[in-house]
Amino acid sequence: GSAFKNCTGLTSVTIPNSVTSIGSTAFSGCTGLTSVTFNATNCKSPGRTFEAWFKDCPLTSLVIGNDVKSIPNCLAYYQTRLKTVTIPNSVTEIGWSAFDGCTGLTSVTIPNSVTSIGTSAFYCCTGLTSVTIPNSVTTIRDETFSGCTGLTSVTIPNSVTTIGYGAFSGCTGLTSIAIPNSVTSIDRWAFVGCRCLTSITIPNSVTEIGEGAFNGCTGLTSVTIPNSVTTIGSSAFEGTPWYNNQPDGVVYIGKMAYKFKGEMASGTAINIKEGTVSICPSAFYGCTGLTSVTIPNSVTTIGGDAFRGCTGLTSVTIPNSVTTIG
DSSP states (O other): OOTTTTOTTOOEEEEOTTOOOOOTTTTTTOTTOOEEEEOOTTOOOOSSHHHHHTTTOOOOEEEEOTTOOEEOTTTTTTOTTOOEEEOOTTOOEEOTTTTTTOTTOOEEOOOTTOOEEOTTTTTTOTTOOEEEOOTTOOEEOTTTTTTOTTOOEEEOOTTOOEEOTTTTTTOTTOOOOOOOTTOOEEOTTTTTTOTTOOEEEOOTTOOEEOTTTTTTOTTOOEEEOOTTOOEEOTTSSTTSHHHHTSOSEEEEETTEEEEEESOOOTTEEEEOOTTOOEEOTTTTTTOTTEEEEEOOTTOOEEOTTTTTTOTTOOOOOOOTTOOEEO
């Protein structure tokens, strides 16, 4: 369990592919150990052991060996000192939380061999300033880069079709991001709290923007949303200057009735304008003053919670054009 514990003169170590298990405190207290080459693809050590293996080691460099195909979730868990990681072309998968909490990591090159980047893979890597995602990746998974406050630049290739839940949430240093026209869905809270984003252009491949996707982006003044988008989740743009500058009343985005903005007077009657195809989720949530709403035949979708809490609404006529009620 403690094979090399307190070997203070040890500066580097290579763990070969023949190793199948490493004791929980194998290198604990090796205060001179700065470099590790890890090639133990069949290592089945229990739990979040990487932190324990190299406890108190001033590890700054991690080289993944050429035999490794998948970087496991335990590999760099909370390794705060780690500054550089070398990922070879043999790797096809970066596991969930693989580099979670690696606050010292300033850059990482992801090779084209990687087809899957796991959930929270680079969560709270606050020192990471730029990332290029290879065009072998199709999905940016949930919270992959969440909390990467130092991230100023991200290159998303046109192989990516989905930006997952909270993928870039809290990336407060991100000033711009180009979403390629391969992306069809921007999931919930994808860019929440990215306060340095000033503009965003949604490509016409996107059909859905999730709940809270750009919520709290306090620098966002310019938003371009194409007609391809047929639904926008609740609170997607709340807290942005762009939304705050919209006039009170029903805010329309393209052919969507997105949200009623401002205070609604009692006895209010709303006529959804002709040509509207969808009433977005939570569009009139809590509008207790709403007593009448007219929905035109162009509307096909009424989102979830669209009229929730509208206690003054006594009757609604839903036209035959509507195919979905959330």
